[in-house]
Amino acid sequence: MKTSAEQAYEFIRTEILASRFPSGSRLPEEKIAAQLDISRTPVRDALRRLHSDGLIDLTANSGARVASWSAVELMEMSELRALLESFAVGLAARKINAGELANLVQLCDEMEAALSVDKVDLDVISANNVTFHRSVANAAGNSRLTANLESLWTFPLMVRKFALFGDDRLKRSLDHHREITTALHAGDPQWAEAIMRTHILAARAYDAALVSDPQLSENGQSQIAS
Amino acid sequence: MKTSAEQAYEFIRTEILASRFPSGSRLPEEKIAAQLDISRTPVRDALRRLHSDGLIDLTANSGARVASWSAVELMEMSELRALLESFAVGLAARKINAGELANLVQLCDEMEAALSVDKVDLDVISANNVTFHRSVANAAGNSRLTANLESLWTFPLMVRKFALFGDDRLKRSLDHHREITTALHAGDPQWAEAIMRTHILAARAYDAALVSDPQLSENGQSQIAS
DNA sequence: GAAGCTGTAATTGTATACGAAATCATAGAT
DNA sequence: ATCTATGATTTCGTATACAATTACAGCTTC
Structure with missing residues (x-):
């Protein structure tokens, strides 16, 4: 069985690539966690990973947004x-x-x-x-x-x-x-x-x-x- | 004031670059957290960041080790x-x-x-x-x-x-x-x-x-x- | 002595709780 | 009407607790 963090990572990544999470939109940890029926902790892990992939932007105390490119x-x-x-x-x-x-x-x-x-x-x-x-x-x-x-x-x-x-x-x-x-x-x-x-x-x-x-x-x- | 996660990141990074955390050595979350008098959560954040920097290797359920290069x-x-x-x-x-x-x-x-x-x-x-x-x-x-x-x-x-x-x-x-x-x-x-x-x-x-x-x-x- | 097994300790993965910061909507002033 | 201020709400940062997995020492067996 996959870990929750992995599950969250793949879910968010898929949604972004399919543009179901539109470019620039916010990605609140709690809502995603609720959607997958897991806690915020693995979601945070996934978001950090996606950030290093360049797929999302992170702002301190403000959270994650889907990246957009000029x-x-x-x-x-x-x-x-x-x-x-x-x-x-x-x-x-x-x-x-x-x-x-x-x-x-x-x-x-x-x-x-x-x-x-x-x-x-x-x-x-x-x-x-x-x-x-x-x-x-x-x-x-x-x-x-x-x-x-x-x-x-x-x-x-x-x-x-x-x-x-x-x-x-x-x-x-x-x-x-x-x-x-x-x-x-x-x-x-x-x-x-x-x-x-x-x-x-x-x-x-x-x-x-x-x-x-x-x-x-x-x-x-x-x-x-x- | 810096966040605890930032503090942990800079601390671990400095120790690795100074070779005080030797190449290949393990980096237990709890010990580092105790050393900085913070909890494991920000330490985990720091370790994920260092992983994407290529400074440490992460193995599932086994934790972080300082990277070594052939x-x-x-x-x-x-x-x-x-x-x-x-x-x-x-x-x-x-x-x-x-x-x-x-x-x-x-x-x-x-x-x-x-x-x-x-x-x-x-x-x-x-x-x-x-x-x-x-x-x-x-x-x-x-x-x-x-x-x-x-x-x-x-x-x-x-x-x-x-x-x-x-x-x-x-x-x-x-x-x-x-x-x-x-x-x-x-x-x-x-x-x-x-x-x-x-x-x-x-x-x-x-x-x-x-x-x-x-x-x-x-x-x-x-x-x-x- | 070496290889395999087993139980305990150490460590990670995840959930949950709470304080702090940012966001948003509303009300008031210009 | 637009802008600013303020309070409520949302959301994040961190601490802590517990379950699940792994690592390791000591034992057994050959």
């Missing part, structure tokens, strides 16, 4: 991702093994299958997308690098429903994944780094347009809406 | 630092202002003063060293980048007493700082990135020799000693 911060995060993931894929190209490669190929296959049918399965694509990037980072064999990337993969999960919808961007993104896999198979670090950087900066350009769109913003300060 | 992990951390800080200093070279530059110059002056006298003041040099790197990262203007670097600056603080002692490495390190400042003043991102990378990889080479030295290792597995 357009500038989103740009910063994408730049970091481009830097770290291109570095990671370069390392991976030098040392990836057959099993890891086969895994990446399968993830690509599944994503393309989820796209090729009439009804696009965004849940599968989104989940596999994160798994793909995580697998590449793991293949680089630098655990701290992976840890630093983890928080940067969280945000795309939140906006995927906007970012991936109704566009040929999705097909292009899957093509990128396929090409990254090919470059890794070829053991070509420079190629791998270039296509990974392309992949992330292409997404950044789209996200930027998204965030500056007032329709999707919470207010004029261009923050990510619920 | 030689491989130290190498990984240095590689990450080289990547992130050279990126940061490149950004900084494009946008740093006069006030920030003057601050860096003063830090260099103070470090050189602490070295030039007969008795080397390692405390001043160590403190200014971290401040210098933090200031450069701040000048880059990417808050998430700074946050990711923060945990990577922690380790050098722990081993400084070994790493900086009895060597001309110290003078070379201060020369690097001076040259980084000069490159920033010139607004030359490539120069700045190159000298920053040099600075960090030079330290890495020294750390590697240090860690593989069994005299300074806790055991044959080449971990950092207390």
Whole structure:
């Protein structure tokens, strides 16, 4: 059986990622505790963890709020991702093994299958997308690098429903994944780094347009809406 | 007045960095709480924070231990630092202002003063060293980048007493700082990135020799000693 | 002597209680 | 009508109690 703290962590995280706890909203310990029928103590633990994940802001004596990011911060995060993931894929190209490669190929296959049918399965694509990037980072064999990337993969999960919808961007993104896999198979670090950087900066350009769109913003300060 | 949680955090962190809580040793909540005359609750908070800082390991139902790093992990951390800080200093070279530059110059002056006298003041040099790197990262203007670097600056603080002692490495390190400042003043991102990378990889080479030295290792597995 | 078992002590996980600080709604002043 | 002040309410910070789990010493067994 899972601990109450773990349960609270997963619950709050899921609700935030699903935007059922909207960006900027308060997260009172007692209410969440009551909702899960546990006490405040494990909820506090969960909130601290989520804070270090960057998902919530904590203010002394005032409690937790779901984090919100400005357009500038989103740009910063994408730049970091481009830097770290291109570095990671370069390392991976030098040392990836057959099993890891086969895994990446399968993830690509599944994503393309989820796209090729009439009804696009965004849940599968989104989940596999994160798994793909995580697998590449793991293949680089630098655990701290992976840890630093983890928080940067969280945000795309939140906006995927906007970012991936109704566009040929999705097909292009899957093509990128396929090409990254090919470059890794070829053991070509420079190629791998270039296509990974392309992949992330292409997404950044789209996200930027998204965030500056007032329709999707919470207010004029261009923050990510619920 | 500081909160008890903050007090516990700073206390434990200080003791770890001073190696009075040796690497690998257990950190029982109750004993620390008794030592500070507070309850376990704020101590738990502090331990969770230190865990996300990477300073301690947490095991379910078994508690906290001071983290220890293998030689491989130290190498990984240095590689990450080289990547992130050279990126940061490149950004900084494009946008740093006069006030920030003057601050860096003063830090260099103070470090050189602490070295030039007969008795080397390692405390001043160590403190200014971290401040210098933090200031450069701040000048880059990417808050998430700074946050990711923060945990990577922690380790050098722990081993400084070994790493900086009895060597001309110290003078070379201060020369690097001076040259980084000069490159920033010139607004030359490539120069700045190159000298920053040099600075960090030079330290890495020294750390590697240090860690593989069994005299300074806790055991044959080449971990950092207390 | 080494390996496995067992019971006690130590330690963590969680619940609950209370004082302190912040928030919010209401009333009054400009 | 807007702003400010004030009291009630909410919420957090911390202490404490108890249950659940783990660690360790001493014993047994081979």
